[in-house]
Amino acid sequence: MRLAGRVTRAVAAALALPAALLALWWILTADSESYYLPPLSEILAAVDDVWLRTDRLSVDVLPSLLRLFGGFLLAVALGVSLGVAIGSSRRLRAFCEPVLEFLRAIPPPVLVPVLMLFAGIGDTMKVLVILSGCLWPILLNTVEGVRAVDEVLVETSRCYALRGPARLWHLVIRSASPQIVTGLRQGLSIGIILMVISEMFAASNGLGFSIIQFQRTFAVTEMWTGILLLGLLGFLLATLMRVFERRVLSWYFGLRQAQRGGSR
Amino acid sequence: MTSAATRAAPARSSRAGKAGRLTAGNALPGVAGFAAFLASLEAVPRIGLVSPDYLPPISRIGTALVELAGEAGFWTALGDTVRGWFVGLSIAVILGITVGFVIGTLPVLREFTASTIEFLRPIPSVALIPLAVLVFGTDLRSVLLLVVYASFWQILVQVLYGVQDVDPVATETARTFGLGRWARTRHVTWPTALPYVLTGVRLAAAVALILAITAELVIGAPGLGNEIGVAQSGGAVARMYALVVVTGLLGVAVNLLARRLERWLLSWHPSLRREVAA
Numbered sequence: 001m002r003l004a005g006r007v008t009r010a011v012a013a014a015l016a017l018p019a020a021l022l023a024l025w026w027i028l029t030a031d032s033e034s035y036y037l038p039p040l041s042e043i044l045a046a047v048d049d050v051w052l053r054t055d056r057l058s059v060d061v062l063p064s065l066l067r068l069f070g071g072f073l074l075a076v077a078l079g080v081s082l083g084v085a086i087g088s089s090r091r092l093r094a095f096c097e098p099v100l101e102f103l104r105a106i107p108p109p110v111l112v113p114v115l116m117l118f119a120g121i122g123d124t125m126k127v128l129v130i131l132s133g134c135l136w137p138i139l140l141n142t143v144e145g146v147r148a149v150d151e152v153l154v155e156t157s158r159c160y161a162l163r164g165p166a167r168l169w170h171l172v173i174r175s176a177s178p179q180i181v182t183g184l185r186q187g188l189s190i191g192i193i194l195m196v197i198s199e200m201f202a203a204s205n206g207l208g209f210s211i212i213q214f215q216r217t218f219a220v221t222e223m224w225t226g227i228l229l230l231g232l233l234g235f236l237l238a239t240l241m242r243v244f245e246r247r248v249l250s251w252y253f254g255l256r257q258a259q260r261g262g263s264r
Numbered sequence: 265m266t267s268a269a270t271r272a273a274p275a276r277s278s279r280a281g282k283a284g285r286l287t288a289g290n291a292l293p294g295v296a297g298f299a300a301f302l303a304s305l306e307a308v309p310r311i312g313l314v315s316p317d318y319l320p321p322i323s324r325i326g327t328a329l330v331e332l333a334g335e336a337g338f339w340t341a342l343g344d345t346v347r348g349w350f351v352g353l354s355i356a357v358i359l360g361i362t363v364g365f366v367i368g369t370l371p372v373l374r375e376f377t378a379s380t381i382e383f384l385r386p387i388p389s390v391a392l393i394p395l396a397v398l399v400f401g402t403d404l405r406s407v408l409l410l411v412v413y414a415s416f417w418q419i420l421v422q423v424l425y426g427v428q429d430v431d432p433v434a435t436e437t438a439r440t441f442g443l444g445r446w447a448r449t450r451h452v453t454w455p456t457a458l459p460y461v462l463t464g465v466r467l468a469a470a471v472a473l474i475l476a477i478t479a480e481l482v483i484g485a486p487g488l489g490n491e492i493g494v495a496q497s498g499g500a501v502a503r504m505y506a507l508v509v510v511t512g513l514l515g516v517a518v519n520l521l522a523r524r525l526e527r528w529l530l531s532w533h534p535s536l537r538r539e540v541a542a
Binding site: 013014015016017018021036091094095096097098099101102103104105106107108109110111112113114116117118189190192193196197200201208211212214215218220223226227230231234235237238 | 389473489507512
């Protein structure tokens with residue numbers, strides 16, 4: 001009984017406010033005459049027409065996602081391998097650090113016009129923009145993680161003659177994985193921003209392109225459906241990332257809990 | 265909520281240590297690295313690996329930078345960007361701290377807002393661009409909408425962690441000494457949460473700059489981002505690179521400023537005191 005009560009309470013806590021906010025939005029805009037704020041009922045009704053009954057999902061949303069994943073995966077490969085190299089060599093790190101600090105500080109969206117020069121406005125440009133934005137958080141977090149590998153573990157694995165790929169995988173990558181995953185999460189959220197911006201700035205298809213197109217043609221209801229879809233996409237990707245994090249880092253969360261004496 | 269990264273406060277000491285070492289012992293290889301970076305940027309277009317039309321040699325970018333510094337319009341644009349960044353960040357900091365403390369100190373509120381916060385936080389702020397354009401046009405308010413939305417969540421989440429981190433023994437002790445709710449917030453919760461708040465401010469400061477420049481670039485609000493767009497469409501490539509360099513320098517300045525603020529406000533904190541001793 002008590003367990004059932006707790007579960008009900010948790011569900012209520014999770015759903016109450018979102019439901020209340022949606023209801024509020026629905027009621028407040030129900031007979032909204034405002035041009036910018038069409039009734040929520042109309043927006044939701046338009047979702048079907050705008051996104052589901054047309055080929056927009058395959059023509060706009062899918063290419064956007066593919067570009068995002070392409071750029072992100074390249075950034076992961078490049079960021080982790082460079083990060084491991086830079087993180088494990090003190091000399092290399094001292095050599096690279098100021099340059100990396102500067103490159104990281106450049107706001108990634110300004111790379112859109114820069115990369116447009118090299119790669120036009122096609123898919124290559126967008127993948128490159130996403131790659132170059134996601135790279136820095138992944139790279140720098142990997143460097144930090146690799147740098148902070150526990151000395152005792154390093155000595156231990158040397159005693160056990162662990163070397164080569166096995167050492168890399170079981171010692172270095174594993175120790176650095178909490179930071180690497182942090183980098184991945186930061187990189188992913190920057191990647192989404194860049195996916196949208198690169199399409200808003202110059203494109204012929206994509207989610208960002210259709211949203212900005214709706215806005216330019218003053219199709220406000222359609223624009224709202226796009227905003228909602230984009231928000232939902234951001235939320236879904238963040239959730240996927242968290243599931244991934246839970247799986248990969250379960251050992252780490254357990255370790256931390258144990259270190260804190262299970263006080264939390 | 266318990267992700268490794270957003271709990272950045274405990275990891276702060278190592279990062280600050282890195283910055284400290286960077287200025288002290290390892291300056292020479294760093295300078296050499298930067299020089300090598302600049303030299304390769306000069307060489308790559310000169311020997312024709314990349315067309316100088318796309319990547320002008322760094323010397324030409326430097327000349328463009330000097331020219332920029334002589335233009336009044338450039339300084340106005342820089343001022344616009346900094347203003348959008350600062351005003352937006354300040355609003356987000358005040359809002360984030362207030363909301364965070366109210367939610368964080370009332371467990372019921374925390375329980376009932378958690379799902380909403382987790383849902384709203386990952387929504388990319390750029391989704392608001394079309395709305396901002398329609399409602400505010402190319403006004404400063406468009407920039408502020410994006411900047412505030414993006415940086416608010418960074419601060420709110422850190423404040424929530426910070427308020428949760430309060431040592432129950434300290435709270436009980438304060439209660440025993442007869443401290444009221446307000447005094448407990450002031451003398452127990454606030455000092456505990458401050459490192460988290462400042463971590464949030466540091467993260468938010470970087471995000472706010474990104475969004476300020478994005479808004480200018482995409483919406484066309486006045487500022488450095490807009491200047492970059494204009495230079496790009498006008499084919500002024502060296503000028504565009506010079507502006508990109510300026511945004512990078514601005515980013516470095518923002519990071520340094522945030523770290524300085526952190527060190528200054530947290531000089532009493534054990535994590536920093538240990539670092540000085542070590």
